[in-house]
Amino acid sequence: MITLKIGQKVPLNIERMGINGEGIASISGRLVFIPYALPGESILAEITENARNFSRAKVVKINKKSKFRVKPEDAVYADLSSSHIMHLAYPQQLEFKKDLLRQALEKYKPNGWKNYELRDTLGMENPRHYRNKLQYQIRRLNNGTVIAGLYRENSHHLVNLERCVVQEEMTQKIVNQVCRLIEKYKLPVDDERKTRGIRTVMVRRSQKTGQVQMIFVSSTRITLDGQVWPEPYADQEITKREKMGYVKFDKMLSELTKEFEDIVTVAVNYHPKKTSEIYGDRTQILFNEKDTITEGVLDFEFELSPRAFYQLNPTQANVLYAEAVKALHPRKTDTVIDAYCGVGTIGFAVAPKVKSVHGMDVTPEAIVDARANAKRLGYKNCHYETGRAEKIIPNWYKAGQRPTALLVDPPRTGLDADLLETIAKYQPEKMVYVSCNVSTLAKDLIVLSQFYNVDYIQSVDMFPHTARTEAVVKMTKREKPIRLERKFNRKK
Structure with missing residues (x-):
């Protein structure tokens, strides 16, 4: 394998984009990651870092530009993060975000990943000034x-x-x-x-x-x-x-x-x-x-305390929650667990269509808001507790509750290992996973795909001009679980 030196300038042809939005090239079998470079471009790059199996570089000159390269509207975007992709035309950003899912699945290889249906990313009509x-x-x-x-x-x-x-x-x-x-x-x-x-x-x-x-x-x-x-x-x-x-x-x-x-x-x-x-x-x-x-989201309104979490892109939140409801396919007989419920928004979207919703969150202010919002909306079938899902769910089962559906919308770190084990133990008949991190989603699917079929994954562009996407995963319980190494006890 070729030896590259820090400061060395090399010509590179960009083959694809990586999971952080960088361009990827190879030189004599060694991968080189170059922020702000696009597939199809020929560049002169300067090596900035050498790791064991790859190098990093910066663009010195673009000799052949991609036809999808655009001038960024925001002059300081490159100062903040190397994972911004404002230099890529928006339609191609949406294609890239679908590919993000494909790359993550290929890396972690959950059961049956090659056959997962990956749906085209749902984007914005005007992807500007969206962060509320x-x-x-x-x-x-x-x-x-x-x-x-x-x-x-x-x-x-x-x-x-x-x-x-x-x-x-x-x-x-x-x-x-x-x-x-x-x-x-x-x-x-x-x-x-x-x-x-x-x-x-x-x-x-x-x-x-x-x-x-x-x-x-x-x-x-x-x-x-x-x-x-x-x-x-x-x-x-x-x-x-x-x-x-x-x-x-x-x-x-x-x-x-x-x-x-x-x-x-x-x-x-x-x-x-x-x-x-x-x-x-x-x-x-x-x-x-x-x-x-x-x-407000979909057809209902709710209250937000200053510290309570809500989606940063309210326009796309409507799209995301509509997709979550569609994936859950709610029935009047369903008892739904809404893990990581926040102020209750996803649960409220399904509440009129199901028997009951039981939510939990570790943020006390969010639960106060969720209870107040449920009361204000007249949803007597919504119940909320402060605490961790992996602790509360077993208590509900001990009390005789048998949820038929599970909604999870975890932070970027994905599902807690204890919660994965809890899901594996109780296995509600259907599950919807709303993810804001394709890597931790793919990791969690290593476990979940042992017990659930992945019907499809729908990506939603919540963060235009960044190398991030949200995804809604529809899952239904397998008739027989696949017995693989569970890998519950892992760090993310």
Whole structure:
């Protein structure tokens, strides 16, 4: 095999795209991964990294361009991540996302994977300004300018985002104004060393109602109308240092909410620890006309607390949930488990069509929202508990419940190994898996395909211009399970 040196320039022909959106070429049998290169292109590349079985490189010059290469609308997209694919025409992005599933299945080879029906990706008519939520880090530069944005991939360099083509426009305007007001009122910004103050700002806007909610994450407490937020515990003494470091929010909040009348909720999250976690343990409402915002999907509305999870692309959420309902094929006799239920959205979509829905989530605020939403919608057949699915489901079975259907919508890490074992033990007759990570989906199918037939996989483009896709998997229970190595106890 050829030996490549760091800094060496080599001509390459790009053969295909990899799972992270990079171009892939081979030279004397060695794979080379090149971000921002497209299939069919001939390039001059510079080697940047050598691993045991592959190399990485960067584009120096494109000698022959792909006919599907386009000029990215967002000037800073390449600064944030090497997995953005804004340089690829949108119809070809959709084809690539179907291929993502194929690549993941080929890598992990769950039972019968070659025969799975992979349906064409469902895309957007206008794949711009689709993210209804932003969560930007705040930083004060040496010249006093306050910026907000995201960290560059694998670094601690903050990329200033004053305009982002995938971000909902009102949320962007609000965070830009927050930066200007922090400057105007000289509010403290956390610098991770000496100064304690504002660390992060979250802004989320409802597509249904236009209502906006915000969270300010601060490493010190905030004062508003002479009151300290979050309020100290009864037995907790506020230190002299904390008193000196208060973020005085009165004037900024007054000006911000006057300019943006759609802001209905502002919360503060107290996060004094130096960790990579975005949020601390305590969140309290600073300003509110109401504690939640009203969002809608399909033909129903629901309430969202500031910390509750909801899909970042509400337009495609309608598509995703409609596909999940179709895949579940609900019947009036069905008892459905909605694992990772969040505020209840997928469960509500099937509730009128089934006997009952039983959901669980580890986030207490989400369960509070789910119960309130079910009550508001008049769904008396929906029941929710806080906790882990692998703990709650066995208790339900012990209580005599026998669910016929299972909905799972896990985080990017996929299904917990204990939950996989729980599913294998009880095996409801049908299952729908909503995935946001094709790799962990393919890993989970190694186990699930022993007990379920995979009827089809429908990909949905929730994140245009990125190398990510969501997928809805329809599964039905096998008459006889396939006895293979189960591989429950694995790390993802």
